Amino acid sequence: MSPAQPSAPQRLQPRGPSWNRRAWNAGVLSACWLAAATVVLPLALIVWHLLAKGLPAMNLAFFLHMPKPVGEPGGGMANAIVGTLILVALGAAIAVPIGVGAGVWLSEYGRGRFASMVRYTADVLAGVPSIVVGVVAYGLVVVPMGRFSALAGGVALGILMLPTIVRSTEEVVRLVPRSYREAALALGAPRWRTIQQVVIPAASAGIVTATVLALARAAGETAPLLFTALGNRFWSLQLDQPMASLPVFIFDYARAPYEDWNRQAWTGALVLIMLVTLLSAVLRITLRRLPGRS
């Protein structure tokens, strides 16, 4: 494998690599390319499949109408779409303040045993299966309240989002240059104002990205909602009542023995993906519009 030694000067004519070498190069390079392409494949397949199966049943009614009883054609998932938005918002209302707060604390002050414990706990929490989180929310909220509720679903989703937000916030806050902090402190800013007005704004892009990832994951969760928010075939915005959600609807409709429902399940899945994509796009664009960024 060692490069050929240049011998006599008369052999200085350019010679490419050997045939053998070229074959290896082509082989390994194609293998790498194939692996890279495979990464794209699942998403491409999902999107293709969803568009093919979900698009035919997608119409305005799907967004505006309530589910129809079995046998009646048409109807939509208006309650599930709104329900998913509410449940994710509830989860975010719980997880974002706690997660960002904990992340900033870990990064700015987190030394010692308690901090390592928090980090370790967050990592373990990230690995807890979502159905187990659902059981926890069931025990924490559903049992004391005596019924399934949107609130319980929000708590379950919040717990799921928490570890991602904590650890990512810690990482991005740590990336804020020391010189920003020095500049603020030298101007006579107390530590808390330095963090609030300089460090967190400088890290905001990363914090939003982390939050979007967590929201996107939570929006698609079915298992933790099954025995917390439960699902609801009727219009309900009450947080102490069971609430419909897209993933649960998709789950129910996909298992049902009615062709009509199966079709709507595909459309529901397509809408869910669109919702998540839209959410992340909107958040990113808003962030870019913030003053002082160019």
Next chain:
Amino acid sequence: MTLETPSIRTILPEGRRGETAPEARAGAGATTSAGAAAPAAHAPGAVEPRLVTRDFNLWYGTHQALKQVSLEVPDHSVTAIIGPSGCGKSTLLRSFNRMNDLIPGVRVRGSVRVSGLEVYAPSTDVVELRRRIGMVFQRPNPFPKSIFDNVAFGLRLLGLGNRTELEARVEDSLRHAALWDEVRDRLGKSALALSGGQQQRLCIARALAVEPEVLLMDEPASALDPTATARIEELVLDLKERYTIVMVTHNMQQAARVSDRTAFMLVGELIELGETRQLFTRPRQKLTEDYITGRFG
């Protein structure tokens, strides 16, 4: 990052030039005994120099970075601190506004006084101290905010919320930092879009906005090209009319060009402090002579 003193004591802005943010300073009613605490070295009635250190020592862990440093910086002058890398000049500069507190394991002994205030006294409010001492760093470090917000940062800290007054004072500071004409029509744009030299002048404007008593500059031109450096030097000469400036520099020509007094440091000790002209032409110490003639360093 520890050591923020929790004390909220307000320090009397003794001997301040001009009025600054009256509503913010309104709380400074209690008079501290700044005058009474003046060191014995100064006769009663005589004005203490703006900045005084007496037998000041500083350790990073077990490494002693400053040894028995005693110096005085008179009002409305530029003092340059020169010396080879690692001689403690930046450490000394950062001792004046306690920026060294941010480094774990720092210990000090001795006295530093700014406007009669004992910097390392337990009762000293570090936040208030830093408001009275502006600092410009080696690398321009504007916040990732708009030009306006950068300059307004310190004013807002003082509680100045009135838009008209903020605008007036931002303009004022930018003029003093010789940057106004270049940025007047893009105050809302990001500060990070400015050139390095402009960013450094913006940092100077940001420090000047709160009208500090002392301006500390840590090699303010070392990351800039010669043209930008010349502008900063001109600016320093202008600013000394209103401020007391201490500047660390690697560049002996720069010290000679802009400073009134020069301090030469070597491995943590202050070797010589004198009028710049005298120090560069007739140094009293052999070590100073060796350094300025390029025999080492």
